[in-house]
Amino acid sequence: MTARRHPRSVLAVALVGVLLLLGACSGGGSEDDEDPTAALDAAKVRLDETSGVRIELTTPGLPDGVSGVVSATGVGTRAPAFDGEITVATSGITADVPVVSVGGEVYAKLPFTTSFDVIDPAAYQAPDPASFMDDTQGLSSLLAETSDVTVGDQVRDGSDVLTELTGTVPGAVVARIIPTADPEATFEAAYTLTDDDELVEAVLTGPFYPDADPVTYTVRFAEYDVEQEITAP
Numbered sequence: 001m002t003a004r005r006h007p008r009s010v011l012a013v014a015l016v017g018v019l020l021l022l023g024a025c026s027g028g029g030s031e032d033d034e035d036p037t038a039a040l041d042a043a044k045v046r047l048d049e050t051s052g053v054r055i056e057l058t059t060p061g062l063p064d065g066v067s068g069v070v071s072a073t074g075v076g077t078r079a080p081a082f083d084g085e086i087t088v089a090t091s092g093i094t095a096d097v098p099v100v101s102v103g104g105e106v107y108a109k110l111p112f113t114t115s116f117d118v119i120d121p122a123a124y125q126a127p128d129p130a131s132f133m134d135d136t137q138g139l140s141s142l143l144a145e146t147s148d149v150t151v152g153d154q155v156r157d158g159s160d161v162l163t164e165l166t167g168t169v170p171g172a173v174v175a176r177i178i179p180t181a182d183p184e185a186t187f188e189a190a191y192t193l194t195d196d197d198e199l200v201e202a203v204l205t206g207p208f209y210p211d212a213d214p215v216t217y218t219v220r221f222a223e224y225d226v227e228q229e230i231t232a233p
Contacts, residue, residue, distance in 0.1 A: 036149040036165050042197035044143040048135050052077035052226035055084070055132060055139075057219045062089055063212040068125050068180055070094060080138075081230035082129035090124065101130035102230050109233075116233040125180050137176045139219060142202060145173040146189055161195045174204060178217065182207040198224065 067090040074084010081102040107116040152164035171185040187206035
């Protein structure tokens with residue numbers, strides 16, 4: 001004769017089964033299982049190994065009276081090289097400037113001109129965008145120099161599970177990306193990574209410009225493994 005289960009026993013077995021199922025669905029990749037610094041290290045390796053990446057740098061706005069970079073979009077490659085457009089604000093005027101950086105030279109089509117000229121980006125308080133892909137001086141160096149890393153929220157983006165990691169970065173490191181950043185300051189950093197430790201977004205906040213309120217820049221890595229030959233215009 002089959003023994004009858006007590007309702008509470010049946011409920012207990014069901015609860016255990018649900019817990020086991022949830023554990024299996026997590027795939028063993030909970031945020032407590034991985035050292036967040038190791039995740040940033042893996043994201044750096046991924047960024048350093050890609051042939052090219054489509055970059056989108058933006059800020060909600062610059063403080064009044066500040067001249068600097070408003071946005072930058074384009075493709076950076078391992079050459080190193082960059083082909084895109086930088087928006088700068090200077091003397092109260094905002095201008096979109098097509099830029100090509102390759103072979104150690106930066107070419108720009110400045111406002112009211114019809115051809116590219118070699119420029120010094122420092123004169124416009126802007127970086128050489130080709131340096132974004134440098135392993136030791138570029139965007140990936142932010143990951144290696146981030147301290148006090150902690151795990152934040154997890155969110156779902158389509159089929160991807162994204163994790164936020166936060167920490168701090170020395171101003172001297174940030175100044176490699178935005179030259180006007182205070183090299184003596186400490187900047188707040190927030191990174192968004194996929195479950196494969198691929199960097200999707202980096203958000204930096206701090207004193208990017210002297211005698212001005214803190215500014216936030218967001219760098220989004222819109223596409224990896226881009227293959228593009230960039231030549232001087």
